[in-house]
Amino acid sequence: MGGLIGFWRLYRRRRMAVAGASALLGVFLVALLAAVISPGDPWDMAGRPLLWPGQEVGFPFGTDVLGRDILAGVVHGSRVSLAIGFAATMAALLLGVTIGAIAGYFGGYVDDVLMRFTEIVQTIPSFLLILVLVAIFSPSAVNIVIAISVSTWPPVARLVRAEFLSLREREFVQACIVLGMSRPRIILTQVLPNSLAPVVVISSVMVASAILNEASLAFLGLGDPNIMSWGTMISIGRNSLRTAWYMVAIPGIAIIITVMALNLVGEGLNDALNPRLRGR
Protein backbone atom coordinates (compact mmCIF):
# COMPACT_ATOMS: atom_id res chain seq x y z
CA MET A 1 0.00 0.00 0.00
CA GLY A 2 2.82 2.35 0.90
CA GLY A 3 4.33 1.55 -2.48
CA LEU A 4 1.12 2.49 -4.19
CA ILE A 5 0.93 5.85 -2.42
CA GLY A 6 4.54 6.57 -3.29
CA PHE A 7 3.84 5.63 -6.87
CA TRP A 8 0.85 7.95 -7.01
CA ARG A 9 2.98 10.80 -5.64
CA LEU A 10 5.42 10.33 -8.50
CA TYR A 11 2.66 9.84 -11.05
CA ARG A 12 0.58 12.87 -10.20
CA ARG A 13 3.50 15.23 -10.77
CA ARG A 14 2.73 15.09 -14.47
CA ARG A 15 -0.35 17.11 -15.21
CA MET A 16 -1.00 15.41 -18.57
CA ALA A 17 -0.62 11.94 -17.06
CA VAL A 18 -3.31 12.76 -14.51
CA ALA A 19 -5.52 14.15 -17.28
CA GLY A 20 -5.01 10.91 -19.24
CA ALA A 21 -5.87 8.76 -16.24
CA SER A 22 -9.03 10.77 -15.60
CA ALA A 23 -10.13 10.51 -19.22
CA LEU A 24 -9.48 6.77 -19.19
CA LEU A 25 -11.48 6.43 -16.00
CA GLY A 26 -14.29 8.32 -17.75
CA VAL A 27 -14.24 5.89 -20.70
CA PHE A 28 -14.28 2.97 -18.25
CA LEU A 29 -17.30 4.43 -16.45
CA VAL A 30 -19.14 4.91 -19.75
CA ALA A 31 -18.38 1.30 -20.69
CA LEU A 32 -19.54 0.04 -17.30
CA LEU A 33 -22.74 2.09 -17.32
CA ALA A 34 -23.51 1.60 -21.03
CA ALA A 35 -26.78 -0.16 -20.31
CA VAL A 36 -27.84 2.68 -17.98
CA ILE A 37 -26.80 5.58 -20.23
CA SER A 38 -28.48 4.19 -23.32
CA PRO A 39 -30.59 1.14 -22.63
CA GLY A 40 -31.47 -1.22 -25.43
CA ASP A 41 -29.67 -2.49 -28.48
CA PRO A 42 -27.49 0.06 -30.33
CA TRP A 43 -28.46 -1.71 -33.57
CA ASP A 44 -32.15 -0.84 -33.09
CA MET A 45 -33.83 1.98 -34.95
CA ALA A 46 -34.43 4.69 -32.35
CA GLY A 47 -35.62 7.75 -34.23
CA ARG A 48 -35.82 9.53 -37.55
CA PRO A 49 -32.84 8.72 -39.79
CA LEU A 50 -30.05 11.23 -40.51
CA LEU A 51 -30.72 13.61 -37.62
CA TRP A 52 -27.82 16.02 -37.10
CA PRO A 53 -26.37 16.30 -33.58
CA GLY A 54 -28.55 18.61 -31.51
CA GLN A 55 -31.31 18.67 -34.10
CA GLU A 56 -33.74 16.74 -31.92
CA VAL A 57 -33.90 16.42 -28.15
CA GLY A 58 -32.99 12.93 -27.03
CA PHE A 59 -30.40 12.45 -29.78
CA PRO A 60 -27.49 14.68 -28.76
CA PHE A 61 -25.17 12.95 -31.28
CA GLY A 62 -27.84 12.50 -33.96
CA THR A 63 -28.86 9.33 -35.78
CA ASP A 64 -27.41 7.37 -38.70
CA VAL A 65 -28.93 6.34 -42.06
CA LEU A 66 -31.13 3.72 -40.41
CA GLY A 67 -32.18 5.91 -37.49
CA ARG A 68 -29.83 4.26 -35.01
CA ASP A 69 -28.85 6.47 -32.08
CA ILE A 70 -25.20 7.49 -32.48
CA LEU A 71 -24.84 8.18 -28.76
CA ALA A 72 -25.89 4.58 -28.08
CA GLY A 73 -23.36 3.36 -30.61
CA VAL A 74 -20.55 5.40 -29.06
CA VAL A 75 -21.45 4.30 -25.53
CA HIS A 76 -21.71 0.61 -26.40
CA GLY A 77 -18.72 0.83 -28.70
CA SER A 78 -16.53 1.81 -25.73
CA ARG A 79 -17.13 -1.68 -24.32
CA VAL A 80 -15.97 -3.31 -27.53
CA SER A 81 -12.86 -1.15 -27.86
CA LEU A 82 -11.79 -1.56 -24.23
CA ALA A 83 -12.58 -5.29 -24.12
CA ILE A 84 -10.75 -6.10 -27.35
CA GLY A 85 -7.90 -3.72 -26.51
CA PHE A 86 -7.29 -5.19 -23.08
CA ALA A 87 -7.89 -8.83 -24.06
CA ALA A 88 -5.51 -8.59 -27.02
CA THR A 89 -2.87 -6.91 -24.86
CA MET A 90 -3.20 -9.52 -22.10
CA ALA A 91 -2.78 -12.31 -24.63
CA ALA A 92 0.19 -10.58 -26.26
CA LEU A 93 1.79 -10.01 -22.85
CA LEU A 94 1.34 -13.67 -21.96
CA LEU A 95 3.00 -14.74 -25.20
CA GLY A 96 5.74 -12.12 -25.06
CA VAL A 97 6.59 -12.54 -21.39
CA THR A 98 6.75 -16.33 -21.71
CA ILE A 99 8.99 -16.29 -24.76
CA GLY A 100 11.15 -13.43 -23.46
CA ALA A 101 11.55 -15.01 -20.01
CA ILE A 102 12.60 -18.38 -21.41
CA ALA A 103 15.03 -16.78 -23.87
CA GLY A 104 16.54 -14.45 -21.30
CA TYR A 105 16.81 -16.92 -18.44
CA PHE A 106 18.24 -19.87 -20.34
CA GLY A 107 20.29 -17.90 -22.85
CA GLY A 108 22.58 -19.70 -25.31
CA TYR A 109 20.98 -21.87 -27.96
CA VAL A 110 17.42 -21.43 -26.66
CA ASP A 111 17.88 -17.66 -26.71
CA ASP A 112 19.25 -17.70 -30.27
CA VAL A 113 16.35 -19.73 -31.64
CA LEU A 114 13.64 -17.76 -29.82
CA MET A 115 15.09 -14.38 -30.71
CA ARG A 116 15.48 -15.32 -34.37
CA PHE A 117 11.84 -16.36 -34.32
CA THR A 118 10.88 -13.06 -32.67
CA GLU A 119 12.78 -11.11 -35.34
CA ILE A 120 10.98 -13.00 -38.10
CA VAL A 121 7.56 -12.18 -36.66
CA GLN A 122 8.65 -8.57 -36.24
CA THR A 123 9.61 -8.38 -39.91
CA ILE A 124 6.08 -9.14 -41.08
CA PRO A 125 4.06 -5.90 -41.27
CA SER A 126 1.82 -6.36 -38.24
CA PHE A 127 -1.40 -4.88 -39.58
CA LEU A 128 -1.14 -6.98 -42.75
CA LEU A 129 -0.62 -10.08 -40.61
CA ILE A 130 -3.68 -9.21 -38.52
CA LEU A 131 -5.67 -8.65 -41.72
CA VAL A 132 -4.58 -12.00 -43.21
CA LEU A 133 -5.34 -13.94 -40.03
CA VAL A 134 -8.77 -12.38 -39.53
CA ALA A 135 -9.67 -12.75 -43.22
CA ILE A 136 -8.71 -16.43 -43.34
CA PHE A 137 -10.14 -17.45 -39.96
CA SER A 138 -13.34 -15.35 -40.16
CA PRO A 139 -13.89 -12.09 -38.27
CA SER A 140 -15.14 -12.87 -34.77
CA ALA A 141 -14.17 -11.00 -31.60
CA VAL A 142 -12.07 -13.95 -30.39
CA ASN A 143 -10.24 -14.27 -33.71
CA ILE A 144 -9.56 -10.54 -33.76
CA VAL A 145 -8.06 -10.73 -30.27
CA ILE A 146 -5.92 -13.72 -31.26
CA ALA A 147 -4.77 -12.08 -34.49
CA ILE A 148 -3.77 -8.83 -32.75
CA SER A 149 -1.89 -10.64 -29.98
CA VAL A 150 -0.09 -12.99 -32.38
CA SER A 151 1.17 -9.97 -34.33
CA THR A 152 2.14 -7.67 -31.46
CA TRP A 153 4.03 -9.75 -28.86
CA PRO A 154 7.61 -9.37 -30.19
CA PRO A 155 8.47 -6.04 -28.49
CA VAL A 156 7.34 -7.51 -25.14
CA ALA A 157 9.51 -10.58 -25.63
CA ARG A 158 12.58 -8.47 -26.40
CA LEU A 159 11.96 -6.22 -23.41
CA VAL A 160 11.49 -9.09 -20.96
CA ARG A 161 14.47 -10.95 -22.39
CA ALA A 162 16.73 -7.95 -21.82
CA GLU A 163 15.50 -7.64 -18.21
CA PHE A 164 16.01 -11.35 -17.57
CA LEU A 165 19.50 -11.31 -19.07
CA SER A 166 20.64 -8.65 -16.63
CA LEU A 167 18.67 -9.91 -13.64
CA ARG A 168 19.82 -13.52 -13.78
CA GLU A 169 23.41 -12.46 -13.07
CA ARG A 170 22.45 -10.49 -9.97
CA GLU A 171 23.37 -11.72 -6.49
CA PHE A 172 19.86 -12.37 -5.25
CA VAL A 173 19.18 -14.71 -8.14
CA GLN A 174 22.54 -16.43 -7.71
CA ALA A 175 21.70 -16.82 -4.01
CA CYS A 176 18.43 -18.54 -4.91
CA ILE A 177 20.28 -20.96 -7.17
CA VAL A 178 22.74 -21.76 -4.36
CA LEU A 179 19.81 -22.30 -1.99
CA GLY A 180 18.58 -24.98 -4.36
CA MET A 181 15.40 -23.26 -5.46
CA SER A 182 13.82 -24.82 -8.56
CA ARG A 183 14.14 -23.02 -11.88
CA PRO A 184 10.41 -22.36 -12.40
CA ARG A 185 10.22 -20.96 -8.89
CA ILE A 186 13.20 -18.66 -9.42
CA ILE A 187 11.77 -17.45 -12.71
CA LEU A 188 8.24 -16.91 -11.41
CA THR A 189 8.86 -15.61 -7.90
CA GLN A 190 12.25 -13.87 -8.15
CA VAL A 191 13.09 -12.67 -11.64
CA LEU A 192 9.67 -12.07 -13.17
CA PRO A 193 8.32 -9.63 -10.55
CA ASN A 194 11.49 -7.55 -10.88
CA SER A 195 11.24 -7.36 -14.65
CA LEU A 196 7.65 -6.22 -14.88
CA ALA A 197 8.02 -2.42 -14.65
CA PRO A 198 8.85 -1.87 -18.33
CA VAL A 199 6.12 -4.38 -19.25
CA VAL A 200 3.55 -2.31 -17.35
CA VAL A 201 4.69 0.80 -19.21
CA ILE A 202 4.53 -0.79 -22.66
CA SER A 203 1.18 -2.48 -21.97
CA SER A 204 -0.75 0.78 -21.82
CA VAL A 205 0.51 1.83 -25.25
CA MET A 206 -0.22 -1.69 -26.54
CA VAL A 207 -3.87 -1.38 -25.50
CA ALA A 208 -3.99 1.89 -27.42
CA SER A 209 -2.56 0.36 -30.57
CA ALA A 210 -4.80 -2.72 -30.25
CA ILE A 211 -7.80 -0.38 -30.17
CA LEU A 212 -6.53 1.37 -33.31
CA ASN A 213 -5.99 -2.00 -35.00
CA GLU A 214 -9.47 -3.20 -34.14
CA ALA A 215 -10.96 0.06 -35.42
CA SER A 216 -9.04 -0.24 -38.70
CA LEU A 217 -10.23 -3.84 -39.13
CA ALA A 218 -13.83 -2.85 -38.48
CA PHE A 219 -13.47 0.08 -40.87
CA LEU A 220 -12.31 -2.34 -43.59
CA GLY A 221 -15.39 -4.46 -42.93
CA LEU A 222 -13.50 -7.11 -40.96
CA GLY A 223 -14.94 -6.37 -37.54
CA ASP A 224 -17.13 -8.84 -35.69
CA PRO A 225 -20.41 -8.42 -37.59
CA ASN A 226 -22.44 -8.85 -34.40
CA ILE A 227 -20.98 -6.03 -32.34
CA MET A 228 -21.26 -2.28 -32.78
CA SER A 229 -17.74 -0.93 -32.55
CA TRP A 230 -16.44 2.57 -33.25
CA GLY A 231 -14.72 1.35 -36.41
CA THR A 232 -17.96 -0.24 -37.62
CA MET A 233 -19.80 3.06 -37.06
CA ILE A 234 -17.22 4.94 -39.11
CA SER A 235 -17.46 2.32 -41.82
CA ILE A 236 -21.26 2.76 -41.91
CA GLY A 237 -21.00 6.55 -41.86
CA ARG A 238 -18.44 6.60 -44.65
CA ASN A 239 -21.14 5.93 -47.24
CA SER A 240 -22.87 9.19 -46.41
CA LEU A 241 -19.71 11.20 -45.79
CA ARG A 242 -20.71 13.90 -48.25
CA THR A 243 -23.99 14.74 -46.56
CA ALA A 244 -23.60 13.60 -42.95
CA TRP A 245 -19.95 13.73 -41.93
CA TYR A 246 -20.85 13.83 -38.21
CA MET A 247 -21.51 10.08 -38.44
CA VAL A 248 -17.81 9.58 -39.08
CA ALA A 249 -16.52 12.44 -36.91
CA ILE A 250 -18.16 11.46 -33.60
CA PRO A 251 -16.97 7.84 -33.21
CA GLY A 252 -13.54 8.96 -34.44
CA ILE A 253 -13.29 11.50 -31.64
CA ALA A 254 -14.19 8.75 -29.18
CA ILE A 255 -11.29 6.66 -30.52
CA ILE A 256 -8.89 9.61 -30.30
CA ILE A 257 -9.83 10.43 -26.69
CA THR A 258 -9.45 6.82 -25.56
CA VAL A 259 -6.17 6.21 -27.40
CA MET A 260 -4.74 9.53 -26.25
CA ALA A 261 -5.70 8.79 -22.63
CA LEU A 262 -3.95 5.41 -22.81
CA ASN A 263 -0.82 6.93 -24.33
CA LEU A 264 -0.70 9.61 -21.64
CA VAL A 265 -1.11 7.00 -18.91
CA GLY A 266 1.75 5.07 -20.53
CA GLU A 267 3.98 8.13 -20.37
CA GLY A 268 2.99 8.80 -16.78
CA LEU A 269 3.79 5.20 -15.82
CA ASN A 270 7.10 5.45 -17.61
CA ASP A 271 8.09 8.57 -15.71
CA ALA A 272 6.92 7.23 -12.37
CA LEU A 273 8.49 3.79 -12.77
CA ASN A 274 11.74 4.84 -14.45
CA PRO A 275 13.32 7.27 -12.00
CA ARG A 276 16.37 7.67 -14.22
CA LEU A 277 14.36 9.19 -17.05
CA ARG A 278 12.44 11.57 -14.84
CA GLY A 279 12.39 15.18 -15.91
CA ARG A 280 12.91 14.51 -19.61
Add this chain to the structure above:
Amino acid sequence: MWQGAITIVAIAIFNFCLIHMAPGSPVDVLAGESGTADPAMMEELTRRFNLDQPFHVQLFSYLWNMAQLNLGQSYRDNQPVVTLILARLPATLLLMASAIGAAFLFGLLLGVVSARFVGRAADEGISFFALVSYATPTFWSGLMLITLFSVKLGWLPSSGMMTIGSDKTGLAFMLDVGRHLILPTLSLSLFYMAIYTRLMRASMLEVYGLDYVRSARARGLSEARVAFRHVLRNALLPMVTMVGVQVGSILGGSVVVETVYGWPGLGRLAFESVGRRDYNLLLAILLFSSVMVIVTNLVVDIIYTLLDPRIEHGKK
Protein backbone atom coordinates in the same frame (compact mmCIF):
# COMPACT_ATOMS: atom_id res chain seq x y z
CA MET B 1 21.68 -10.80 -46.34
CA TRP B 2 21.72 -14.40 -45.13
CA GLN B 3 19.45 -13.54 -42.26
CA GLY B 4 17.02 -11.87 -44.64
CA ALA B 5 16.87 -15.01 -46.80
CA ILE B 6 16.13 -17.19 -43.77
CA THR B 7 13.37 -14.80 -42.76
CA ILE B 8 11.78 -14.95 -46.20
CA VAL B 9 11.83 -18.77 -46.20
CA ALA B 10 10.34 -18.79 -42.70
CA ILE B 11 7.50 -16.50 -43.77
CA ALA B 12 6.87 -18.67 -46.84
CA ILE B 13 6.61 -21.71 -44.55
CA PHE B 14 4.25 -19.75 -42.31
CA ASN B 15 2.09 -18.92 -45.34
CA PHE B 16 2.04 -22.57 -46.31
CA CYS B 17 0.90 -23.53 -42.80
CA LEU B 18 -1.83 -20.88 -42.97
CA ILE B 19 -3.11 -22.37 -46.23
CA HIS B 20 -3.37 -25.71 -44.45
CA MET B 21 -4.92 -24.34 -41.27
CA ALA B 22 -7.56 -22.32 -43.06
CA PRO B 23 -11.09 -23.72 -43.14
CA GLY B 24 -11.60 -25.77 -46.31
CA SER B 25 -9.04 -27.77 -48.25
CA PRO B 26 -5.78 -26.17 -49.41
CA VAL B 27 -6.99 -26.35 -53.00
CA ASP B 28 -10.03 -24.27 -52.13
CA VAL B 29 -7.85 -21.72 -50.37
CA LEU B 30 -5.40 -21.47 -53.24
CA ALA B 31 -8.15 -21.23 -55.82
CA GLY B 32 -10.16 -18.61 -53.96
CA GLU B 33 -13.90 -18.35 -54.35
CA SER B 34 -13.80 -18.98 -58.09
CA GLY B 35 -12.02 -22.32 -57.76
CA THR B 36 -14.72 -24.75 -56.75
CA ALA B 37 -16.55 -24.48 -60.05
CA ASP B 38 -13.82 -25.76 -62.31
CA PRO B 39 -12.57 -29.34 -61.72
CA ALA B 40 -9.86 -29.06 -64.36
CA MET B 41 -8.34 -26.08 -62.63
CA MET B 42 -8.49 -27.81 -59.24
CA GLU B 43 -6.62 -30.72 -60.74
CA GLU B 44 -4.01 -28.43 -62.23
CA LEU B 45 -3.50 -26.78 -58.81
CA THR B 46 -3.25 -30.10 -57.03
CA ARG B 47 -0.63 -31.24 -59.50
CA ARG B 48 1.43 -28.05 -59.42
CA PHE B 49 1.56 -27.81 -55.64
CA ASN B 50 1.64 -31.63 -55.19
CA LEU B 51 -1.35 -31.37 -52.90
CA ASP B 52 -2.04 -35.12 -53.18
CA GLN B 53 1.44 -35.93 -51.85
CA PRO B 54 2.67 -36.24 -48.23
CA PHE B 55 3.02 -33.02 -46.19
CA HIS B 56 6.79 -32.56 -46.57
CA VAL B 57 6.59 -33.00 -50.36
CA GLN B 58 3.86 -30.36 -50.46
CA LEU B 59 5.92 -27.97 -48.39
CA PHE B 60 8.97 -28.51 -50.56
CA SER B 61 7.06 -27.97 -53.78
CA TYR B 62 5.44 -24.84 -52.34
CA LEU B 63 8.84 -23.40 -51.42
CA TRP B 64 10.27 -24.43 -54.79
CA ASN B 65 7.48 -22.55 -56.53
CA MET B 66 8.12 -19.51 -54.33
CA ALA B 67 11.85 -19.61 -55.07
CA GLN B 68 11.09 -19.41 -58.78
CA LEU B 69 8.87 -16.40 -58.03
CA ASN B 70 5.97 -18.57 -59.07
CA LEU B 71 3.49 -17.33 -56.51
CA GLY B 72 0.59 -18.84 -58.37
CA GLN B 73 -2.38 -17.42 -60.22
CA SER B 74 -5.03 -15.06 -59.06
CA TYR B 75 -7.96 -16.95 -60.51
CA ARG B 76 -10.24 -13.98 -60.20
CA ASP B 77 -8.19 -11.89 -62.58
CA ASN B 78 -6.74 -14.86 -64.41
CA GLN B 79 -3.28 -13.36 -64.06
CA PRO B 80 -0.13 -14.46 -62.27
CA VAL B 81 0.00 -13.01 -58.74
CA VAL B 82 3.45 -11.59 -59.39
CA THR B 83 2.15 -9.56 -62.33
CA LEU B 84 -0.68 -8.13 -60.24
CA ILE B 85 1.66 -7.20 -57.40
CA LEU B 86 4.26 -5.60 -59.66
CA ALA B 87 1.55 -3.60 -61.42
CA ARG B 88 0.43 -2.13 -58.08
CA LEU B 89 3.89 -1.65 -56.63
CA PRO B 90 4.80 1.77 -58.12
CA ALA B 91 1.69 3.46 -56.69
CA THR B 92 2.44 2.13 -53.21
CA LEU B 93 6.13 3.03 -53.42
CA LEU B 94 5.19 6.57 -54.46
CA LEU B 95 2.73 6.94 -51.60
CA MET B 96 5.13 5.46 -49.04
CA ALA B 97 8.08 7.56 -50.19
CA SER B 98 5.98 10.68 -50.12
CA ALA B 99 4.50 9.85 -46.69
CA ILE B 100 7.86 8.97 -45.14
CA GLY B 101 9.39 12.08 -46.70
CA ALA B 102 6.63 14.33 -45.39
CA ALA B 103 6.67 12.72 -41.93
CA PHE B 104 10.45 12.97 -41.73
CA LEU B 105 10.62 16.56 -42.94
CA PHE B 106 7.77 17.99 -40.86
CA GLY B 107 8.71 15.86 -37.85
CA LEU B 108 12.25 17.19 -38.08
CA LEU B 109 11.12 20.81 -38.40
CA LEU B 110 8.56 20.61 -35.60
CA GLY B 111 11.00 18.71 -33.38
CA VAL B 112 13.74 21.29 -33.88
CA VAL B 113 11.37 24.20 -33.20
CA SER B 114 10.00 22.41 -30.15
CA ALA B 115 13.48 21.80 -28.75
CA ARG B 116 14.62 25.36 -29.40
CA PHE B 117 11.63 26.79 -27.52
CA VAL B 118 11.37 24.08 -24.90
CA GLY B 119 8.75 24.79 -22.24
CA ARG B 120 7.31 27.75 -24.13
CA ALA B 121 4.00 28.10 -25.98
CA ALA B 122 5.37 26.86 -29.32
CA ASP B 123 6.72 23.72 -27.65
CA GLU B 124 3.47 23.07 -25.79
CA GLY B 125 1.43 23.58 -28.96
CA ILE B 126 3.58 21.27 -31.05
CA SER B 127 3.64 18.63 -28.31
CA PHE B 128 -0.14 18.68 -28.08
CA PHE B 129 -0.49 18.44 -31.85
CA ALA B 130 1.86 15.44 -31.84
CA LEU B 131 -0.12 13.86 -29.02
CA VAL B 132 -3.41 14.12 -30.94
CA SER B 133 -1.88 13.00 -34.23
CA TYR B 134 -0.40 9.96 -32.51
CA ALA B 135 -3.87 8.92 -31.34
CA THR B 136 -5.75 9.56 -34.60
CA PRO B 137 -6.70 6.56 -36.74
CA THR B 138 -5.39 7.06 -40.29
CA PHE B 139 -8.70 6.19 -41.89
CA TRP B 140 -10.47 8.78 -39.76
CA SER B 141 -8.07 11.60 -40.59
CA GLY B 142 -8.40 10.50 -44.22
CA LEU B 143 -12.19 10.79 -44.18
CA MET B 144 -12.08 14.13 -42.36
CA LEU B 145 -9.55 15.55 -44.82
CA ILE B 146 -11.82 14.45 -47.68
CA THR B 147 -14.77 16.16 -45.98
CA LEU B 148 -12.85 19.40 -45.60
CA PHE B 149 -10.69 19.65 -48.72
CA SER B 150 -12.80 17.75 -51.26
CA VAL B 151 -16.42 18.06 -50.18
CA LYS B 152 -16.53 21.47 -48.48
CA LEU B 153 -13.74 23.40 -50.17
CA GLY B 154 -13.46 21.44 -53.40
CA TRP B 155 -9.70 22.06 -53.57
CA LEU B 156 -8.37 18.53 -53.91
CA PRO B 157 -9.60 15.26 -55.46
CA SER B 158 -10.92 12.68 -53.00
CA SER B 159 -10.00 9.47 -54.78
CA GLY B 160 -7.86 7.79 -57.37
CA MET B 161 -4.33 8.51 -58.53
CA MET B 162 -5.09 10.62 -61.61
CA THR B 163 -8.04 12.32 -63.25
CA ILE B 164 -10.02 9.67 -65.08
CA GLY B 165 -10.31 10.13 -68.83
CA SER B 166 -7.66 12.81 -69.05
CA ASP B 167 -4.72 12.16 -71.34
CA LYS B 168 -2.24 14.47 -69.68
CA THR B 169 1.44 13.89 -70.28
CA GLY B 170 4.72 15.15 -68.93
CA LEU B 171 4.55 17.92 -66.37
CA ALA B 172 0.75 18.22 -66.45
CA PHE B 173 0.50 14.50 -65.67
CA MET B 174 2.93 14.78 -62.76
CA LEU B 175 1.04 17.75 -61.36
CA ASP B 176 -2.21 15.82 -61.66
CA VAL B 177 -0.77 12.83 -59.76
CA GLY B 178 0.75 15.23 -57.25
CA ARG B 179 -2.64 16.78 -56.55
CA HIS B 180 -4.11 13.33 -55.96
CA LEU B 181 -1.17 12.46 -53.75
CA ILE B 182 -1.53 15.30 -51.22
CA LEU B 183 -4.42 14.02 -49.09
CA PRO B 184 -3.31 10.34 -48.90
CA THR B 185 0.18 11.52 -47.98
CA LEU B 186 -1.17 13.77 -45.24
CA SER B 187 -3.31 11.05 -43.65
CA LEU B 188 -0.62 8.39 -43.83
CA SER B 189 2.16 10.64 -42.56
CA LEU B 190 0.36 12.28 -39.63
CA PHE B 191 0.95 9.37 -37.23
CA TYR B 192 4.63 9.03 -38.13
CA MET B 193 5.15 12.76 -38.09
CA ALA B 194 4.06 12.70 -34.46
CA ILE B 195 6.63 10.01 -33.68
CA TYR B 196 9.43 11.85 -35.49
CA THR B 197 8.54 15.15 -33.84
CA ARG B 198 8.84 13.66 -30.37
CA LEU B 199 11.95 11.71 -31.23
CA MET B 200 13.63 14.74 -32.79
CA ARG B 201 12.71 16.93 -29.83
CA ALA B 202 14.08 14.42 -27.33
CA SER B 203 17.27 13.78 -29.22
CA MET B 204 17.89 17.49 -29.88
CA LEU B 205 17.48 18.19 -26.16
CA GLU B 206 19.85 15.37 -25.34
CA VAL B 207 22.52 16.54 -27.77
CA TYR B 208 22.13 20.15 -26.59
CA GLY B 209 23.30 19.06 -23.18
CA LEU B 210 26.54 17.51 -24.42
CA ASP B 211 29.95 19.04 -23.84
CA TYR B 212 30.91 19.56 -27.44
CA VAL B 213 27.83 21.71 -28.00
CA ARG B 214 28.83 23.86 -25.06
CA SER B 215 32.31 24.20 -26.49
CA ALA B 216 30.87 25.11 -29.89
CA ARG B 217 28.91 27.88 -28.19
CA ALA B 218 31.98 28.93 -26.25
CA ARG B 219 33.84 29.32 -29.52
CA GLY B 220 31.24 31.95 -30.38
CA LEU B 221 29.30 30.04 -33.06
CA SER B 222 25.86 31.39 -33.80
CA GLU B 223 22.83 29.67 -32.30
CA ALA B 224 21.59 28.64 -35.77
CA ARG B 225 24.95 27.15 -36.68
CA VAL B 226 25.10 25.22 -33.42
CA ALA B 227 21.58 23.93 -33.99
CA PHE B 228 22.03 22.82 -37.58
CA ARG B 229 25.68 21.91 -37.86
CA HIS B 230 26.38 20.43 -34.45
CA VAL B 231 23.14 19.29 -32.92
CA LEU B 232 20.94 18.32 -35.85
CA ARG B 233 23.42 16.01 -37.54
CA ASN B 234 23.89 13.92 -34.44
CA ALA B 235 20.23 14.00 -33.54
CA LEU B 236 19.38 12.56 -36.98
CA LEU B 237 20.70 9.06 -36.26
CA PRO B 238 17.75 7.86 -34.17
CA MET B 239 15.39 9.30 -36.81
CA VAL B 240 16.97 7.17 -39.54
CA THR B 241 16.75 4.07 -37.37
CA MET B 242 13.10 4.80 -36.82
CA VAL B 243 12.36 4.83 -40.56
CA GLY B 244 13.69 1.27 -40.77
CA VAL B 245 11.59 0.21 -37.82
CA GLN B 246 8.44 1.85 -39.17
CA VAL B 247 8.39 0.57 -42.77
CA GLY B 248 6.30 -2.46 -41.90
CA SER B 249 3.85 -0.35 -40.00
CA ILE B 250 3.58 2.16 -42.87
CA LEU B 251 2.86 -0.71 -45.27
CA GLY B 252 0.05 -1.79 -42.95
CA GLY B 253 -1.22 1.78 -42.77
CA SER B 254 -1.22 2.02 -46.55
CA VAL B 255 -3.88 -0.73 -46.71
CA VAL B 256 -6.26 1.58 -44.87
CA VAL B 257 -5.25 4.82 -46.57
CA GLU B 258 -5.32 3.31 -50.07
CA THR B 259 -8.78 1.93 -49.32
CA VAL B 260 -10.03 5.34 -48.18
CA TYR B 261 -8.65 7.16 -51.22
CA GLY B 262 -9.07 4.44 -53.83
CA TRP B 263 -5.31 4.64 -54.41
CA PRO B 264 -4.39 1.82 -56.82
CA GLY B 265 -1.55 0.32 -54.77
CA LEU B 266 -0.61 -2.89 -52.96
CA GLY B 267 -2.66 -2.03 -49.89
CA ARG B 268 -5.79 -1.57 -51.94
CA LEU B 269 -4.98 -4.87 -53.69
CA ALA B 270 -4.76 -6.56 -50.27
CA PHE B 271 -8.15 -5.12 -49.33
CA GLU B 272 -9.67 -6.25 -52.64
CA SER B 273 -8.25 -9.76 -52.27
CA VAL B 274 -9.84 -10.02 -48.80
CA GLY B 275 -13.20 -9.12 -50.30
CA ARG B 276 -12.83 -11.73 -53.05
CA ARG B 277 -11.41 -14.37 -50.72
CA ASP B 278 -8.40 -14.54 -53.02
CA TYR B 279 -6.11 -15.88 -50.30
CA ASN B 280 -3.27 -16.86 -52.58
CA LEU B 281 -2.94 -13.24 -53.65
CA LEU B 282 -3.30 -12.03 -50.06
CA LEU B 283 -0.55 -14.33 -48.79
CA ALA B 284 1.70 -13.32 -51.66
CA ILE B 285 1.23 -9.67 -50.68
CA LEU B 286 2.14 -10.57 -47.10
CA LEU B 287 5.33 -12.28 -48.27
CA PHE B 288 6.17 -9.50 -50.68
CA SER B 289 5.66 -6.80 -48.04
CA SER B 290 7.99 -8.63 -45.68
CA VAL B 291 10.62 -8.69 -48.42
CA MET B 292 10.16 -4.93 -48.77
CA VAL B 293 10.74 -4.50 -45.03
CA ILE B 294 13.94 -6.54 -45.21
CA VAL B 295 15.24 -4.59 -48.21
CA THR B 296 14.46 -1.22 -46.59
CA ASN B 297 16.33 -2.23 -43.47
CA LEU B 298 19.38 -3.12 -45.54
CA VAL B 299 19.21 0.35 -47.12
CA VAL B 300 18.80 1.98 -43.71
CA ASP B 301 21.93 0.16 -42.49
CA ILE B 302 23.86 1.61 -45.41
CA ILE B 303 22.57 5.15 -44.80
CA TYR B 304 23.49 4.72 -41.16
CA THR B 305 27.13 4.01 -41.95
CA LEU B 306 27.19 7.05 -44.23
CA LEU B 307 25.80 9.31 -41.49
CA ASP B 308 28.11 8.00 -38.82
CA PRO B 309 31.37 6.54 -40.12
CA ARG B 310 32.14 5.11 -36.69
CA ILE B 311 29.52 2.42 -37.27
CA GLU B 312 31.04 -0.33 -39.31
CA HIS B 313 29.08 -3.04 -40.92
CA GLY B 314 29.10 -6.50 -39.40
CA LYS B 315 30.85 -5.37 -36.23
CA LYS B 316 29.09 -5.31 -32.94
